[in-house]
Each structure stands twice: as structure tokens, then as C-alpha cells.
Amino acid sequence: MRLTIVGHLKGQLTTATRIAMNRGAAVTHAESVDQAMRTLRAGRGADLIMVDVALDVRELVEALGAERFHVPVVACGVDNDAKAAVDAIRAGAKEYIPLPPDPELIAAVLAAVADDARDLVFRDPSMVSLVQLATQIAASQASVMITGESGCGKEVLARHVHSKSPRANAPFISVNCAAIPEHLLESELFGHEKGAFTGATSRRIGKFEEASGGTLLLDEISEMDVRLQAKLLRALQERVIDRVGGSRPVPVDIRVIATSNRNLSEEVRKGTFREDLLYRLNVVNLKIPPLRERPADVYELSAHFAKKYALANGMPVRPLSAEARMELARGRFPGNVRELENTIHRAVLLSTGPEIGAEAIRNPDGAPLGSGPRDTATRAAEAAESVTRGFVARSLADVERDLIFDTLGHTRGNRTHAANILGISIRTLRNKLNQYDDEGFAVPPPPSGVAAA
Template identity: 45%
Template sequence: MKPILVVDDDPQMRDALREAIKRLGFAAVVAENGQDALNKLATTPIALVVTDMKMPKMDGLTFLKEVKKRVGSLPVLVITGFGTVENAVEAMKEGASDYLMKPFSFDTLTRKINSIMDAMNSVKEIITENPKMKKILLLANEVASGDTTVLIYGESGTGKELVARFIHQSSQRKQKQFVGVNCAAIPENLLESELFGHEKGAFTGATDRKLGKFELASGGTILLDEIGEMPLPLQAKLLRVLQEKEIDRVGGKQTIPIDTRVIATTNRDLYKESTEGRFREDLYYRLSIFPLHIPPLRERPEDVIALSDYFVKKYASLLGKGVKGIKKEALSVIEKNPWRGNIRELENVIHRAVLLSRSEFIDTDDFLFNDPVTPVTDSDAKGIKAMEKDLIFKTLKEVDGNKTKAAKILGVSVRTIRNKLNEYGKDFPGV
């Protein structure tokens, strides 16, 4: 695994960041100024740069520009002092992946680093052997060259966000930000501020000015995930943004021009939603200038095997297991499964199988499927709870008890891990 490069002229902050990064399970390389960091970049493969903005000799913004010239795809997390939002915004416009405002907590640093690393891991080549998907990727590559708004639709877990990132990475905007907003995960009363930002005093609790995702993605791409969940009043404001290329911060007195490409995803039939009054018809047509439909995994049988092989290699490497593949009988079981949860479900099943496998090749007994149709009896429930406990303990053992890393591998929150450990008692020493 490539290390994370920490750049800060303050030795105490440098050491604190190095130790925090080690706690997250990553190796760390440190540099005391921008030039020192550039020298290290020239000789050492780096996964992520974490840099302070205020440094002597070469400030953080100049350093960021140099990094983007030399290694354009390398993600950079910038750290800036409280009250200097403008510096952070300028850094985002120059291609920084995200920013941290001092003072910040270890949990905040964890979320930022994990989010950036997850995003980078997902921008790899899309695994497919299916003719339909190959055609879709050709279309996505064609539309990437312009600024056309794209609507990607399909069932949950089919890889819509991955295709959106593919479009961004294939475009002329790839050196700038890709900013995702889950419209279904943010409360309605906060979504407008999240998208367009707000001014200080705009509402109770607005103690400082906040920049919205559209401004942060300026020059790059914004992904409006699950756009069908957006409230109707906000849809009208979004339509105006798409038409006028400008936004209004909540509580603001002037419009702000933006240069942001929009990609939207949905698992709903937005045309039907629009005809039944649950989605604005004019917004539907404005978003669907270039629609792309991602077929479910059950219509892509070639990809089941290809993706299974990819996930086996991925989790065998992550978990340090000697699993090399899947037995022929087990492959037959995988091919026949309906995969209602699509690629996300397949990944979870293979992940668990790699953890549970005690040989070089996964067997049918290693599979733990999620079947929402079959009723669960009391004895089944006890068995599932036992397997869940075994899975969590195995993962913690693999990562030397690091709850943050275990949570990332299992796809759950650290709080879930803590709650489960409290539920199990002191069966896992040292955690």
C-alpha cells in the first residue's frame, strides 16, 4: 500500500498527523516544506498528500499547483486555519480533493481520508465483459468530452456512481473536483444550504458563511445522487441553476456564477414520476439530455464471474489471505443467484467468503447470502448472529484490533463496531 505524504512546517502538527495516519492503518511520509515534499514525490510513490496551506518558502497553494502539474491524478487534502474559507475554496478550484479547517478532530480527519481513498479506489477501470456495458462505456466516453448534463439511471448497486466518475475522469475537467451529493441522505431543510451554501446569519445556527457543493465543484463535476428524492421546491431552484449557470446562497444578496458540470443518478423512473406530479417535468427534460441506463447484474451474466474474480483478489490482498480463486461448484452457485442487490451484494458475498475461507479456493460453504424472501427462523437468526460475530472478530484480528480499519473493510460505521462489541461483551480482548 502506498504511503500518505504529510507536508507541514510545524513539527508538532507534522508528528500528530503522522501518528493519526498510522492509527488509520496507513504508512506516512513527512516533509517540512513544499520543496522537500516535491523531492519526495519524485522518488516515492504516494497515495495521498495532506498539506498545510500556510508554509514558508512555498505556500500550500503553490505546492498544490506544482503537484497537479506533475501528478495530476494524485489526491490532495489541504489544511487551513479557521476563518480562511477563501483559501480552501481557491485550493478546491485548483484541484484539491477536500479541505480541513483547524482545529479538527481525529474522527473528522478519518472521514476525510477514508472518503478520498474510497473515491480514488473507485476510479479504476470498470470491470465488465458484457456487450451492453461496453457500449454504455463507449457512450459515456463520447459524452465526457463536452459539458452535456448526463442522467444515469438503474437499480441500486449497479455502479451508477462509478460510471459518473468514469465520465469525469475521461473529461477535460478531470484535474478539478468531483463532488458528490446524496440527495436522499440530507434532510430537506439542509439540502439547499448543502448545494448552494449560505451566508452568516441566514438562519438560526448559521454562525459562519458556508460554501455549497456547486461552488466547491466549480471547474469540475457535481454528482447529484438519487436526484428523484429531491423536494419539489428545491427542484425549481436547481432548474434555474442549470439554465442560468449561477447560484444564490441562502441569505445571499447577489448571484454567483458557476462553471460546474452536472451528472445526476436515480433508481426511479423519472419520466413516470414527472407525469404523476412527483418530479418536475421541465427538470426531467433538462437533466436527461444524455440518458444512460445501467442494466442490473442479472442481465450481465458475463460480469458475475469477472467481478467475482476481481473481488477475490481485492479482499485477499486487503485481508492478507491466501485465497486464489473460487471452486467450479461454487462458481455455478454464484452464476445462478438472482443478485437482487446487484454488484454491491456480490461484493459483500465475496468479501465474506474470503474472510471465512480456510483454503486457497472458496467453496460453496463459504458463501453467506442475503435472501430477503426466505423467512428467518429463530435458529437461523442465532446462526446468523454467530456468523456475524465471527466475521467481526475475524476482521478485527486481521487488522490488529483497529476498529476504524475493520469498519471500513466491513462497510459499516465505527459506531456499529463499538455497539456490536458491547453486545458481545469482552469476548475480544484488547478492543
């Protein structure tokens, strides 16, 4: 957890600093907004900024946005000035903390920023084996590719790999390759020198240098332009980067983890992703199953989110009723863990009884969870699952006999057509039908006027 404190506040921030450091935070001080920005540009990143409300909070928030530093800001003040607090919130601060600081309040703010949304919660056997593999390879220096559908928890697993690695005490830096415009991503990753392009008014350290000694997560790497992929490949191979406008290479010491919700082998075939880069990144592949294939995790995560949002909203922690659990089991969750989290948050707010009931498990429009519009693929998957359930606990011979009889019903008893559909010879079909007749089953008759074999 990296905390930057901006301002003086009559020495009260010294107390806040000591509290934060006791809670495990690495603290950096800056006397002004300008100095804080210089610190960030120099690669000394922050997970949270606490700023004196007497400074220009709006200037800080706008400067962070203009230079693409995605850091939450908390305003602090020693005076009981309600207007200053309201103005700070309106300017973009996430919270206002009165000083002298309350140790528990400081701890709560740090915990909310640092860990709450990053818990790795699982129970399903498929995730147990995956997390075991992730833990096993964490100690290595190998690059890791984490794949899976959107919202299934790829970044959470990446943080787990980092936390179990020898780099755990060094920075974990995440870059969303899909969220940054193509013409800015190179500068974001590799940094730039002053005057390298219009608007480059000062040197900016990129994420590769900021993450040096730690882990760099390249989220949704499949969205990266193929031309920039060549520079990334060199950085991975040579462990040096070139700042935009720079005159000499800069060595870096990082471990790279990449994620994608696409089939990168298919992207290679289409020419949108470099094959050599895929080989370099995909030393170890961790494929996260979608939530619909992890039924035990649905219940485990639901209980986790129910507690989380009850506490966040000042409500009592309530268990999920048996009916609510059954309703959740019906959900397909195309948005995976992210969708489940929103569903449970909504349920916590809608519930009124001692338990979270099935009536609170709803889509955003208020409809029951399983009643929303479904695309063709979803309907086909549900139909296939329904058919598969019909096979459970039955012998192969019974399933085969019913399939033959159903096919004969479809062909109105025509043996030749049925054999063609089933992919067997007419002799094999006749032998099967004779066997079923000997066993006492009612064999569908052939069409009228056609002799039975």
C-alpha cells in the same frame, strides 16, 4: 486527489507533502483545526485530511460532522506514543501513520482513499456498449442522467464520464440528495452567507461553487424536494447560483451528472419531479442494467473483489472454483454490485482451501446464496425464466403445438374454451388439430358426449 495536512510536526509533514504530491495529490496546508475548517468552508475541498496527533483530533472530527464535511481523517505523529495513536483512533481517525513517513505507506493510504472503490470493472456485452457510449459523450458539456437499480454502479460510471472529459483534472464533487435533510440541502448545494439562518456563523461555499470547473454529481436526485428543483433548474439554465442569504448571483462553471433509481417519467406524472428539470438533465441517458442481466460481469467482478479483499485482509489471492462460479450464477443479487461485493468479501474470509469453494458463497445468515426468502416478484421472474428456458432450441411450430395441447388439457378437451384462452377462433383451432392428427400426433379428445370437429 485533494489532501489537506493540518499541523507542523517539526517539518516532517513537508516530507509527507512532497511524497503525496509526487503521487499526484493536490495538497493544502492548515496550521490549526480552525484554519482547516475555514479552508473547507471556502470551497477548497478535501478527499483526505492528515492531522498532527498533538492537535485535538476529536475537535476536528466533530467539527467536520457538524458541518457535514464527509472527509476521512488520518492522524500522524513523530513520537512513538501508542496512547496518542489509540486516542486518535477512538476520536474518529481512520488510521495512524508514524513519521518520518514511509513513502509506500503514504502511497497506500492515498490509493485506498482515492481509487480502490471506484474501479470500473466490466466484461458483459451490455456494459461494454454502455461504457463505450459513456466515453463517447464524456467530451461534451451535456448534462447526463444515469439510471439503474440501487447498487448497480451509477456513481462509478459517473466518475468514468468525469475522468474521460476535459474536466478530468478539476474537482469531482458528489452530493447524496437522499442523505441530507431537506432543510439543509439548499445550503449544501448553493452555500450560505454568515447569519443567513440560525447556526450560520460563517460563510459556507456550496457544492456548486466547490465543483466549479469540474463535475457535480447529484446522486438520487429524485429525492430532492420539488421546490428546490426550481432553484436547481435556474442554476442549470443560467449557470449562476444564489447563496442562501446572498445579495447577488454567483457564476459557476460545472457539468452536472444526476442519478436515480426511480422512473423519473413516472415521478413527473405523480407531480414529485419537474418535467422541465428532467428535460434539462436528461440530455443523455445512461441506463445501467441490473447485475442479474450481466452474467459475464458477475464473474469479472467476483475475481476483482476476491483479489481486493484478499490483499486487504493479508490473505493469499485465490481463484474461484468452478462450483463457486456456478453458485454465483444462481444468485439474483437484488442489491446488485454492492451485494456481490459483500458476498465475495465474506467468501474470502470463510474459505480455507487453495480455491474459494461453493461452500463459502453464502448469505449473511450462512444459508446458501439462492436459498433466501424471495418476494412474489422474484418468484414470478424465476418462474417466467424457467418457462422461457423450456423454449430454447425449439421451433415455433413445436412450441405452438405444445401450448395448444396443454391448453386443451386445462379445459379437459373443450375446444371452445381452449380457443377463447388462446385468443384464436374455433375454426383456427380445429384446423390446427386436424393438421396435428394428419401428422400423427395424439390429439386430446373432446369431452365425453361431444363430437370431435
